[in-house]
Amino acid sequence: MSMVYEQEARAAQAARAEQRRLDAAAAEQRRVERQRAADERTARLREQQRADQAADRAARAARRQERAARRAEALSPERVYHRGTLALVAASGAGSLPAQIAHFVAISPVLLPLPLAVEGAAWVMTAGVAYADARDLPGWVRWVLRAAVVVCATFAASINYQYGAHLPGLTASEQTTAGWGLAAVTLLGPLVFEVRQWVATLAAATPDPDAQLRHRHARLRRRHHKQVAKVADRLLSAAAYGSLTPEEAWERAWSIETGADSPGMTPDLHRRAVKSAARLREAQSPDPAPSAKAQKSPQGGVDRSPSELEESPDRPTALTPDQSAAPVPAVEAVPTAVVEPTSDAQSPDSTPAVLPVGAVAARRATGRVPQSARARRPQRTPDQLLAEAREATADWSDDRLTADAIRQAVRTSAEKARGLRDALRAERAAASSVTAEGVSA
Template structure:
């Protein structure tokens, strides 16, 4: 019985201990939740504070920038000039008008309106100049108003000078100084106001940067093409107002005067353009007249090696008949032949020599650069040798040569001819020296 009681007591104690542990864990969890909530509130507050501070800084920067802009706008040269002019005008009126009032009132109180009329007339005329500028009235209107301003301001200056020169209680020099000072103040206001209006008019009439270039272009165009300008003016005056632009009138006038569709072109310029194009085509085309030394220096005749001159693979080798007995029959034995033109120095009765293709190759046309024609007096006149003459000279020059020495380069140097003809002469001479019935390789 006691044992059961002890077990139950221990179980109850363990349960109480477990409950205390759970209660402590729950309390700790609640404390942690409260701390986390407090931290989050503090973080939100700090973030809101930083945002508020950033907004305040941005607002202060915006206000500073706005103040700077207003200050810059207020202190711009245009504002300073306009406001400074108005301040000088106000100071001039404040200095000159009381002196005039005192001067006329000292004479008689009835003369009190006179200074207002004299001083006001100058300012009314100055305002009239500004109105004339704004309305774009003729220049003589402005100058009449300016003359009225000068007359009224000068009359007021004379009155103020007399008043300052007779002020009581001053020395003579002080009176002169006071008189000139009042006169200068009286003239200063209208003068400054008129200068301000003149500067404002010039600033408003200042054109864009290209206006001067356009005016110069129009002046030069009318100066260089006076007849076209007169016709264009007549077209503009004849057309209804605004229906024809100046450029359209100029294009029509140019077409009427010159016949050309594009402004700037004239019949003379078209003729010059055609002649220039013909000269350009003539300079770019090859010279149809071969050079006088074409026989002696054909294309590729100098830079070829002796072995290339000796082989000549581009010309077929044919069986050569016995040319010593019947040289004319050798020409008839070849079906295809090349006719070589003779020079102007030969007689009119001479006929072109017909050569076998296998014996003498046709000379290829050499393309020349467009360097212009050589004058006839500067050309070297040389007689061109016929194929028979070349063959005879080659036989005579190589009569004592061996068969191994019969190369195209050696024959070319001996008879001073082209490489192609030298190869043909080589083939003929080898065929002549070959035994009968043997094919020349």
Template sequence: MSVSVDYRAEARADQATQAEQRRLDAAAAERRRQDRQRADDERAARLDGQRAADKARRRAERAVRRERMLTPQNVYRVGTLALVVASGLASLPAQVLHFVDISAMLLPLPLSLEGAAWVMAAGVAFADSRHLAAWVRWLLRLFVMAAASFAASVNYGYGTGLSNLSPAERSTAGIGLAAVTLLGPLLFEVRQWVCTLAAAGDDTPEARSARRHQRLRRRHHRAVARTADRLVSAAPLGTLPSEDAWARAWAIETGADCPGMTPRLHRRAVQSAAALEAALTPTPKTTGKRQKKTETSAERSTHDLQESADPAAPAVGSAPVVVALPVPRPVGFLKPSPSLKPPAASKSVRPVTVAAQSARPARRATGRLPQSARPARRPARTPAELLTEARQATAGWPDEHLTADRIRRAVHTSSERARTLRDTLHAERTTPAVKP
């Protein structure tokens, strides 16, 4: 009895387990179905998004392409080409009919005329693109105008020779055919001219500045430019850069290593430096009276320095001084007669009034001062003496006061030597002393 009960319990447990397993399998299958459905929905949404993005991209590309095609530049280029083609189509049949009426063997002649005109016009465009010489382009333009003019004369004759039209209509037809024949090459030439100007205007500011600088440099320094061109042409192709050739030519023509400097500019620089040094050099202060006396003495010539005035002489305008002068005694070659007596007045002294001479004013120098009259110059100092004086003068100076200008004023030397002394003193202060 207990065995049957256990069997039934196990059977019910197995059934419950199987039911639970079926429920779990069904739930798992439902989840898989939902996952597949979700993945399909996501894939469909992604595809829809991609299709919408591709459609928008294509629409944007078409808009950009349409905008690019409708720019004034493209409209002008395409429109000009369309007018040129229309002009050729309008002028060619009249030429063909004209020459065919004369002879069927002349059929290639109108094609040759139109072809020559358009080939020469294309040659003008090619010469512009390759920046050929101007005479080449004008020669090609001359050929274009010659061919177009001959074709226009043929068309004008054909239009005026139509018999089924009135005289006014024949004249209008002839003028129209001639005008349309010349219109095509003229429009093409204007188009090429405008495109060339536009291409020249598309350059960057740097390129325009470089060309302007090159033109100015060659115009201002023609001799250097000719020498540089000769150096470049003499060297193998591509081995000598233009800037190196210019530097060499500058050194050859002016003798200066720095481009832009010339002997005249070097002289001006030296004069300016000397004037600055003289302006910055302090001068001793003297009174106006002593300075005037020194200048007067320096300006006198040798004759004035030797002929100085007597300090005891009276001033100009003073009272006359009476000086006793002896009466001159007559002297003859004949002996005096005994009967003649010397005059009594000969023993006396006649007073003569003589005006005292005044001191002459000092004259300005009329010649070069002698070496003896010039002020003594300070002997030139050696670099060692200058360094010793600079050490003594700057012994108590701090490092921030150790400048070239202060050293120059302290030892009275040039700016270049002052800079050398400054560097030497800085090096001595920064370098530690070596102990023996």
């Protein structure tokens, strides 16, 4: 029995020890969890405190920036000038009005309203100048108001000068100084306020750079094209108000004066453009290939290259009628040189004529060429011209069939080209009507 009891006591003791161990472990676990929660709460509080401090610093910086912006705005040159002017005006009124009141009241108390009327008249006229500037009234209104300001302020200044020059208890120099000081302070207020208003008007009327450029362009355009400007003004005055803009009137006036649709272009400029385009096409055309070996000229006994035999408008050589009419000696199987055609109406895409190298090309004379020395061109009959025009324009469209195009294609005059155009159009119209009748049948 005793052994059983001892075993049970030991088992109970072991169970109690195990329970104490478990209780200690659970307590330790709870302590660790409480410590972890406390650490987390402390970290959150510390983070919140840092965030609050950062927000406070940002708010203080924002308030400092706002105060600096308000201070900069308050101390801007414009604000200082305006407020300083008002302060000077108030100081001027505080210095001049009491002297006038004392002067008139010393004469008689009944004259008390006079200083208020005299001083107030100057300020009312000054405000009238500002009102005239705001409403953009004519200039003579402003100058009349300014004259009234000068009269009222001068009268008030003379009264204050007399009052200061007769102040009792002062020496003569002090009385003179007081008189001039009161007169100056009386004129100072209206003068400073008028200068402020004048500066504000000039600042408001100062145009931006784009407006200045537009004004300069309009002035130059009217000076360079006076007749066009006069016609444009007449068109604007004749049209209903707002129905015609200045630019539209200028375009119409330019078209009336010069005949050109685009402003800036004139008939002379169009002619120059056509000549420049022709020179450009001539310069872009391929040059004729020079001969490999220079041939000996029959005149002068010197060797000349084929390029020297071409006509040169820059260095013309006058020929006598006998020289120009002299027959060209025959040359056997020699290379050929390229010379310009002798036709009067030469198109840019014309093909140069080919002559033997030994032959001397007739050069353009500097003076009037005699009739006997001129190259005679075979005359074509109207039927030949019509046949050539019909062949050249066989694949042309009706829109391309113009007198100028036909003239360049067959190398004829403008009058004959117009006749050919009408004949070709009539033939095409007749052919079209025949074709339409055949289709309808």
